[in-house]
Amino acid sequence: MRHVLHRIHLRIAALVLSSAACALPAQAHHSWARYDGENVITVTGTVTSVEWASPHVVMHFTVASASGEPIAWTMEMDPPTLLNRYGLRHDVLMPGMRVKLTGVPARSGAPMMRAVTVETEDGTVYRVSSRV
Amino acid sequence: MRAGAVLLSILVAATAATASFAQAPPPAGFPGTPPPSPPAIIRELSAEPAAIELGGSATLRWEALNAYSLTLQPDVGVVATRGAHTVSPTATTTYTLSATGPAGATTRTITVTVAGTVAATTEDTARTAATVPRLADGKPDLSGLYIAERNVRLVGEVKLVAGAEGFRVAAATERDAGTGADCLPPGVPAATMLPFPFQIVHRSDMVAILYEAYHQFRIAPIGQEHAEYLAPAWMGHSVAHWDGDTLVVDVRGFNDRTVIAGHRHTEDLRVVEHYRRTAYDTIAYDAYVSDPNVFAEALHYSGTLKLHPEWEIGEYVCAENNQDYDELFEEE
Numbered sequence: 373m374r375h376v377l378h379r380i381h382l383r384i385a386a387l388v389l390s391s392a393a394c395a396l397p398a399q400a401h402h403s404w405a406r407y408d409g410e411n412v413i414t415v416t417g418t419v420t421s422v423e424w425a426s427p428h429v430v431m432h433f434t435v436a437s438a439s440g441e442p443i444a445w446t447m448e449m450d451p452p453t454l455l456n457r458y459g460l461r462h463d464v465l466m467p468g469m470r471v472k473l474t475g476v477p478a479r480s481g482a483p484m485m486r487a488v489t490v491e492t493e494d495g496t497v498y499r500v501s502s503r504v
Numbered sequence: 505m506r507a508g509a510v511l512l513s514i515l516v517a518a519t520a521a522t523a524s525f526a527q528a529p530p531p532a533g534f535p536g537t538p539p540p541s542p543p544a545i546i547r548e549l550s551a552e553p554a555a556i557e558l559g560g561s562a563t564l565r566w567e568a569l570n571a572y573s574l575t576l577q578p579d580v581g582v583v584a585t586r587g588a589h590t591v592s593p594t595a596t597t598t599y600t601l602s603a604t605g606p607a608g609a610t611t612r613t614i615t616v617t618v619a620g621t622v623a624a625t626t627e628d629t630a631r632t633a634a635t636v637p638r639l640a641d642g643k644p645d646l647s648g649l650y651i652a653e654r655n656v657r658l659v660g661e662v663k664l665v666a667g668a669e670g671f672r673v674a675a676a677t678e679r680d681a682g683t684g685a686d687c688l689p690p691g692v693p694a695a696t697m698l699p700f701p702f703q704i705v706h707r708s709d710m711v712a713i714l715y716e717a718y719h720q721f722r723i724a725p726i727g728q729e730h731a732e733y734l735a736p737a738w739m740g741h742s743v744a745h746w747d748g749d750t751l752v753v754d755v756r757g758f759n760d761r762t763v764i765a766g767h768r769h770t771e772d773l774r775v776v777e778h779y780r781r782t783a784y785d786t787i788a789y790d791a792y793v794s795d796p797n798v799f800a801e802a803l804h805y806s807g808t809l810k811l812h813p814e815w816e817i818g819e820y821v822c823a824e825n826n827q828d829y830d831e832l833f834e835e836e
Contacts, residue, residue: 404535405535406833407535408536409534409535409536409537410536410537411536412536412537412538412539423825425821425824425825426819426820426821426822426824426825427687427820427822427824427825427826428825429825430825430827446832450699451820452818452819452820453700453716453818453819453820454699454700456585456818457585457815458569458570458571458585459545459547459567459568459569459570459571459585459586460569474539476535476536478833480833480834482832482833482834484832484833488534488538488539489539489542496545496547496569497542497543497545497570498542498569498570499541499542499569499570499605499606502533502653502654502699503533503534503538504534504538504539504540504541504542504606
């Protein structure tokens with residue numbers, strides 16, 4: 373289950389109670405450290421769902437494996453306020469759409485990536501990261 | 505390489521840079537070799553109706569993608585990424601929409617024909633550096649919506665006092681998601697340096713800064729001193745005064761929870777910010793960060809804040825979609 377907000381709440385509470393000398397929590401949303409920045413990839417897949425919310429818009433999609441079986445992927449991009457300023461509205465990316473995503477993959481090998489552009493079937497390329 | 509992953513190949517359709525405003529700053533912060541930025545695209549520029557009688561009006565509509573800055577000339581000025589504007593030209597007029605993004609600029613034109621007239625000679629109506637607005641007391645008015653777009657940077661090196669090495673925060677590793685964690689406030693000057701805009705509301709007796717990121721705010725009375733007791737706060741406590749045409753904001757009373765230049769700090773942290781509106785669309789920003797328990801010399805951050813009158817502060821509810829990243833990054 374991807375949504376585990378109750379765990380997030382517990383973690384925030386733990387952080388608030390901790391002293392400044394304690395280590396930071398191991399999980400957070402902002403760092404790119406878990407992505408391989410030198411390995412820019414392009415992945416083509418089919419959108420299954422989009423979570424249009426802060427701190428990052430998260431899109432789930434499937435990519436066909438060599439045997440044709442769908443592999444579930446997750447992609448994150450900038451938050452809604454920034455995407456809106458780039459021109460990407462919340463009603464553009466919809467389930468069932470074919471998309472081509474450019475970005476950087478998780479170092480862990482998990483089917484997870486941080487996208488910087490999204491190309492839709494009509495050839496339109498959307499900027500989805502402030503870093504490109 | 506996992507299924508579906510191939511090396512990037514995106515063709516960037518470069519277009520002529522004919523915009524009348526400064527080029528957008530280059531993107532920063534990509535953790536490796538960045539792919540090309542997508543080109544700015546003007547998807548629509550229309551006039552309805554395209555022909556009018558003298559005294560009539562037409563509605564211009566536009567939509568752009570991947571643009572950092574847009575102007576519609578003549579008569580309209582800086583515009584948002586999509587919108588509509590009613591014009592009433594007194595002669596046939598060609599309107600030019602210029603869209604600038606990280607990959608360059610592009611333009612498109614549309615002509616509104618006014619019956620019985622000839623094409624008008626037009627001039628850009630962009631405001632210039634000579635028009636820095638002023639408050640009623642004559643001081644520069646900083647009001648407006650600005651963004652630093654990552655161009656506010658640390659100048660020089662971090663020098664620690666002896667024995668302060670323990671304040672250094674280890675560099676983010678693959679398993680460490682970093683220090684901007686869990687939707688907590690970033691502190692000062694970090695809030696200014698994020699790729700999110702903020703609204704400055706300025707009166708003669710106070711300045712308020714409303715940040716889109718994390719929905720943080722600061723209110724600095726002008727001409728007042730700090731209270732004797734300042735409860736430790738993520739964003740500190742701010743007071744301001746003028747030094748000529750520079751507004752100096754003194755921030756104290758921080759908690760010790762934020763990270764500055766890769767270092768933790770104590771509650772003795774102090775940040776002195778300088779805001780100087782050097783042009784209608786630009787504020788020169790400097791911040792001096794000191795903590796005698798950590799830094800041997802004050803850290804100096806410097807950069808420019810760019811005005812974006814066409815934007816509005818958006819809703820950024822950070823807790824809305826914060827996720828369990830250890831799960832997301834698990835090998836499956």
